[in-house]
Amino acid sequence: MAVMAGRVCVTVTLLMCVLGGQALHLRRLTATSGNSPSTPTVRCRCASYPNVTLCSWPEPSHPTPTHYVATYSERHRRSVTKHCHLIQPGSSSSDLISTSSPSSDQLWHCPLPRLKLLTDYIINVTAVYSGRNSVHLSSFMLEDIVKPDPPVNVQVSPYDFRNLSVQWSPPPTWALLDIFPLKYQIKYQWESRGIQKSVNLGPYESTKVELKLRSPGRTYLFQVCAKELLGLGECSDWSAPVKITIPKK
Ligand SMILES: *[C@@H]1O[C@H](CO)[C@@H](O)[C@H](O)[C@H]1NC(C)=O
Numbered sequence: 001m002a003v004m005a006g007r008v009c010v011t012v013t014l015l016m017c018v019l020g021g022q023a024l025h026l027r028r029l030t031a032t033s034g035n036s037p038s039t040p041t042v043r044c045r046c047a048s049y050p051n052v053t054l055c056s057w058p059e060p061s062h063p064t065p066t067h068y069v070a071t072y073s074e075r076h077r078r079s080v081t082k083h084c085h086l087i088q089p090g091s092s093s094s095d096l097i098s099t100s101s102p103s104s105d106q107l108w109h110c111p112l113p114r115l116k117l118l119t120d121y122i123i124n125v126t127a128v129y130s131g132r133n134s135v136h137l138s139s140f141m142l143e144d145i146v147k148p149d150p151p152v153n154v155q156v157s158p159y160d161f162r163n164l165s166v167q168w169s170p171p172p173t174w175a176l177l178d179i180f181p182l183k184y185q186i187k188y189q190w191e192s193r194g195i196q197k198s199v200n201l202g203p204y205e206s207t208k209v210e211l212k213l214r215s216p217g218r219t220y221l222f223q224v225c226a227k228e229l230l231g232l233g234e235c236s237d238w239s240a241p242v243k244i245t246i247p248k249k
């Protein structure tokens with residue numbers, strides 16, 4: 001029953017997104033006090049709807065803050081703030097951090113567990129410098145910042161010079177695949193007389209697709225991305241390219 005209720009809510013969000021347009025954009029309001037040192041550039045992402053959300057930012061180069069204070073609250077209950085349990089750059093062992101992005105190792109992370117659906121949140125990341133503070137404020141709704149990790153185990157097998165199959169596995173970090181299924185897009189690229197060409201296909205709900213590519217001898221690069229089935233947020237980054245050459249007759 002709870003699951004069904006969740007689904008209904010999600011549908012409502014999509015309607016709001018269509019009507020509101022704006023709702024899909026992460027609203028950012030950055031407030032700096034005077035000519036203070038640089039403000040952290042904070043990005044928030046939900047890699048497994050609905051409960052694995054991370055807000056992350058790189059350490060500003062110089063000067064380096066002495067420390068950070070990061071808090072978040074519901075927009076309409078700003079008196080009730082929660083403190084982030086910050087994860088420092090280099091602590092990649094935390095299983096909360098998606099392994100898909102190599103640079104995520106160099107970021108500060110604030111995990112936001114168990115956010116409510118369809119609720120506006122405000123995150124405040126304050127970089128504390130000796131004598132000065134620099135405050136980043138941004139606002140988001142969980143549904144707008146969904147971005148899965150890329151699909152894994154992408155395999156491309158040519159049957160013969162006419163057919164090939166592309167198959168992959170869902171990102172293992174997307175925990176509730178049964179309740180919140182994913183859809184996928186395929187991108188393939190090739191070079192023709194020095195010009196790079198690219199075709200996008202999908203979305204597909206299956207994890208295997210047969211394609212007819214009638215170009216014996218041509219080499220293609222295949223990549224796949226994953227998006228929440230109803231269209232929440234954005235497609236994952238593209239998977240690492242898989243190279244395949246169509247056999248000659
Ligand atoms: C996410 O939610 C599921 C189902 O409610 C739960 O089993 C899981 O432990 C949660 N994960 C985190 C990181 O809170």
Ligand SMILES: *[C@@H]1O[C@H](CO)[C@@H](O)[C@H](O)[C@H]1NC(C)=O
Nearest residue numbers: 069070071124125126135137
């Ligand atoms: C952001 O957090 C800092 C440090 O906790 C606090 O001093 C400041 O008032 C907060 N700003 C807003 C707009 O909530």
Ligand SMILES: *[C@@H]1O[C@H](CO)[C@@H](O)[C@H](O)[C@H]1NC(C)=O
Nearest residue numbers: 159160161162163164210211
């Ligand atoms: C190509 O794929 C189609 C199905 O998509 C199949 O019916 C056909 O037999 C395949 N052709 C070859 C030569 O394998």
